Amino acid sequence: MRHLYEATTPEARRFRYALLGLDLLSVGWIILASFLPVTPWVLTVDVLLGLVLLAEFALRIAASGVPLRTLAQPLNLADLAAIVSLLLAPLLPGAASFLRVLRTLRLLHSVRLIGTLRSDLPFFRQNEEAVLAAAQLGVFLFVMSGLVFETQHRTNPGIRNYADALYFTVTTLTTTGFGDITLPGTTGRLLSVVIMLAGVTLFLRLAQALFRPVKVRHPCPACGLQRHEPDAVHCKACGRLLNIPDDGAA
Structure with missing residues (x-):
């Protein structure tokens, strides 16, 4: 099992891609279930998914x-x-549903798992920082939307499903603040503050990654500098020959 979770062989990579798919599937079900009434088949899917995840x-x-x-x-x-x-x-239908939002935190591990794409996809190697920044922003949106939904949908008429929670999170995160949905009380206001502060930081990081000149990640064998120009022959810090792998794309 350790081989499947940590090795770089093709079967281990396929296994980790399957885990990434399982993470996305579980979060997708949590979102979908917020739109559905609590029925026996919904509860059955909950248990089956729980057994697989366990x-x-x-x-x-x-x-x-x-x-x-x-x-x-x-x-x-x-x-x-x-x-x-x-x-x-x-x-305990509904009583323990608040804890489901914690499953979205698993996507933080998925972001690290995406790092295995570096050797598989040229696009990822060329845009790694931007892709990871976008993934981290997406995880933040999922986590905060889930938290807003689970804390508000029973008492706040403006939060009826996950889409409403996502809408509130995005408008708050971008500081647009239309005002059609608000979170009342001290807890709601503090949650809004967290969304604004953390969200703006992640947005700035994504913008920085998108507009920064494209560089490749290749540790210099002499000084350890990680990022270089795509066509660099020598390390700009120490002058060591780099020999950066090139897939031959124009």
Whole structure:
């Protein structure tokens, strides 16, 4: 199992791509379920998805080699809480749904997993920083929208489903603030402040990555400088010959 989670062989890469698909599928279901009434088939899907995620979680912890230490990591504890909320859905419908938003934190791991694309896709190698910045902004939108939905949809008539929560998050994040949906109370205002401050920071990072001159990541064997011009022959810091791999594209 450790080979599948950490190795660079083709089968290990395919396995990690499958995990990325599972992460996206689970988050997609959490979003879709916000539009659906609580029915027996919805609860059945919750439990089945929870069982699949629990199996993957157990394998991941076992493959780490230090299961107790890995389990104690905050992201893994959050992931376990989200899985338990899915398994308990038939017993506590709605009561544990708040914990589902924690599953979106799993996408933070998916962002790191995207790093394996570096050796697979030329486009990713050429635009790695911009792609990762966009992925991190997307994760932030998913997490904050889920948090807004789970904390507000029972009491706030403006937040009826995940789309309403996403709309509020985006308008707040961009500081547009149309005002048609607001989060009342001190908790709501503090949540809005977090969205604005963190969101603007991520937007600026994405803009910086998009408009910064394109560079490639290739550590200099002498001084360790990571980023260079695509056509660089020598390191601009120490002058060492770089020999940057080129896929031959124009």
